[in-house]
Amino acid sequence: MTPSKANWLKKASITTISLWxxxxxxxxxxxxxxxxxxxxxxxxxxxxxxxxxxxxKILDPVxxxxxxxxxxLALITTFVCxxxxxxxxxxxxxxxxxxxxxxxxxxxxxxxxxxxxxxxAIKILLLQIERSLRFFYPDVSILYTEMAVLIGLIYTMLxxxxxxxxxxxxxxxxxxxxxxxxxxxxxxxxxMRIILPLTIPGIIAGSMLVFLPVLGLFYVTDLLGxxxxxxxxxxxxxxxxxxxxxxxxxxxxVFVIILMAMLIFVYxxxxxxxxxxxxxxxx
Amino acid sequence: xxxxxxxxxxxxxxxxxxxVLHNINLDISNGEFLTLLGPSGCGKTTILRLIAGFENxxxxxxxxxGEKINAIPANKRNVCTxxxxxxxxxxxxxxxxxxxxxxxxxxxxxxxxxxxxxxxKMVKLENFAQRxxxxxxxxxxxxxxxxxxxxxxxxxxxxxxxxxxLDYKLRKDMQIELKELQRRLGITFIFVTHDxxxxxxxxxxxxxxxxxNIEQIGSPQQIYEMPQSLxxxxxxxxxxxxxxxxxxxxxxxxxxxxxxxxxxxxYTHSKLQKNDKVNVILRPEDLxxxxxxxxxxxCLSGKITNIVYKGATVDLRVALExxxxxxxxxxxxxxxxxxxxxxxxxQIGWADGVEVILHDT
Numbered sequence: 001m002t003p004s005k006a007n008w009l010k011k012a013s014i015t016t017i018s019l020w021x022x023x024x025x026x027x028x029x030x031x032x033x034x035x036x037x038x039x040x041x042x043x044x045x046x047x048x049x050x051x052x053x054x055x056x057k058i059l060d061p062v063x064x065x066x067x068x069x070x071x072x073l074a075l076i077t078t079f080v081c082x083x084x085x086x087x088x089x090x091x092x093x094x095x096x097x098x099x100x101x102x103x104x105x106x107x108x109x110x111x112x113x114x115x116x117x118x119x120x121a122i123k124i125l126l127l128q129i130e131r132s133l134r135f136f137y138p139d140v141s142i143l144y145t146e147m148a149v150l151i152g153l154i155y156t157m158l159x160x161x162x163x164x165x166x167x168x169x170x171x172x173x174x175x176x177x178x179x180x181x182x183x184x185x186x187x188x189x190x191x192m193r194i195i196l197p198l199t200i201p202g203i204i205a206g207s208m209l210v211f212l213p214v215l216g217l218f219y220v221t222d223l224l225g226x227x228x229x230x231x232x233x234x235x236x237x238x239x240x241x242x243x244x245x246x247x248x249x250x251x252x253x254v255f256v257i258i259l260m261a262m263l264i265f266v267y268x269x270x271x272x273x274x275x276x277x278x279x280x281x282x283x
Numbered sequence: 284x285x286x287x288x289x290x291x292x293x294x295x296x297x298x299x300x301x302x303v304l305h306n307i308n309l310d311i312s313n314g315e316f317l318t319l320l321g322p323s324g325c326g327k328t329t330i331l332r333l334i335a336g337f338e339n340x341x342x343x344x345x346x347x348x349g350e351k352i353n354a355i356p357a358n359k360r361n362v363c364t365x366x367x368x369x370x371x372x373x374x375x376x377x378x379x380x381x382x383x384x385x386x387x388x389x390x391x392x393x394x395x396x397x398x399x400x401x402x403x404k405m406v407k408l409e410n411f412a413q414r415x416x417x418x419x420x421x422x423x424x425x426x427x428x429x430x431x432x433x434x435x436x437x438x439x440x441x442x443x444x445x446x447x448x449l450d451y452k453l454r455k456d457m458q459i460e461l462k463e464l465q466r467r468l469g470i471t472f473i474f475v476t477h478d479x480x481x482x483x484x485x486x487x488x489x490x491x492x493x494x495x496n497i498e499q500i501g502s503p504q505q506i507y508e509m510p511q512s513l514x515x516x517x518x519x520x521x522x523x524x525x526x527x528x529x530x531x532x533x534x535x536x537x538x539x540x541x542x543x544x545x546x547x548x549x550y551t552h553s554k555l556q557k558n559d560k561v562n563v564i565l566r567p568e569d570l571x572x573x574x575x576x577x578x579x580x581x582c583l584s585g586k587i588t589n590i591v592y593k594g595a596t597v598d599l600r601v602a603l604e605x606x607x608x609x610x611x612x613x614x615x616x617x618x619x620x621x622x623x624x625x626x627x628x629x630q631i632g633w634a635d636g637v638e639v640i641l642h643d644t
Contacts, residue, residue, distance in 0.1 A: 175370040178337055181357040182364045183384035197374050
């Protein structure tokens, strides 16, 4: 490719991506922020008059209850994903590179199907399990419980935990583990003092990638929880589509966006602290 | 000191179908500086990893201080390693890196501080205790790696090509420092390298490895001056190899036919017989060139093909009549060497006894 052609391609792709982001992310976000300061209208969804009422409503106990409930759900999901994902990612690194690639592909393949469809599949699966179990325990119920929601969330989010953990563990220098053993550390001490501290960036990245989306995954709670277990995503969806209160829904969205931005900020800071500087060697 | 600190008895190691060590027998004395030397893939690092406990031998036995350690894991062996790229813990500062082994042993904080400070002072890094490894130069990282190992008072310190990542000048300095450190500590050092110069200048004994076999064990001088195989002769230093066959064997000399000429060498071993093929090894610095064949008994004639001035020395490449090329290295002497030019026919001579005669197998 000639330099001018390459340059043209570069400009074209940057322009396309910028336009895409502007039209589908930046402008809608601005619209949401603007809407959050407006009043509800009878006919036209919004009335163009400035107010802070919508933000005041966020401080309402009802909203806060939903907010904490969804944070709680997100925390449990993150924790369980970490509990399953950490050893899983570690096991992955123990295989030879070829087998590793295949196993990693198996982790990624479910992404090829829409997660909504996969949640429907989980719903049917849970329904079957529930029916079978009822032969023995007539009172058992799985579907439309918090347990079902958790199963759905963990299933959906687990790869987001495994992939960043795997990538930090893969980069971990095997010789550091050998060095620790060499200096007398038992496997447990090696894990606690070397492996765990050095994989913290992966733990943080995985936790962010699980925690933040769970707050908004409304269809999982809708389908598996029977709309009883509400995450903040359900609330925003309902306010937009059912209650038609766009300004309040917008204010809630802005609140969640700010929260996520803050968490991402903390994440970037901690990455710099734990691992980022390793790559800039001063000679 | 003759006390054996490490013994390898008939040790073999295979990775799958790939046998990397064949029946290695090696005794290492307490307090010696032993170098494992060989080309890459010769098995030297595998021997090191067997001693450190990162690999288990497929066959044979390893003893540390008289105790069989085949089944003892690395963390229970009193052997410490300095890794090739140092393997310093990136999330810990220099002090914590060095203190790691002591903390594992649950020493109290005061004792740890005293020991770590002392060892950091020894490697001249007392002012760098709070730095992270990535803030140090290669040479400093190297010193931290050494400090982190020796602070644990190991019986044996194994070093896996520790100087290979350093630049030439620093490597020279570290060679001297390491040797001095070893003398001061009195610990056995097992040093792995593929750099023959490094091996010659630092070691008490050198083990030459090739394809998983020990080719020769000996002092640097023995290895250099009395190589037992063509491989050793060519691997250590430069060697001119002249091939020929035995014409005559007598009690104290043999006659060897090389190219069209016959040479007489002192030889009292009885291994060689008439018509055996032999390699005569001559080091470049043992050869001299002459304009005419004066009264020298050993003489080869040839044509100068190249003259390389190297400062203190000058290297001359000479093509012999049988097209073999011989390198001669002499101290540079302006008045003497200006007499020689490329394409000139000259004579090569050497003193009696500098040659090594090896049976060609």
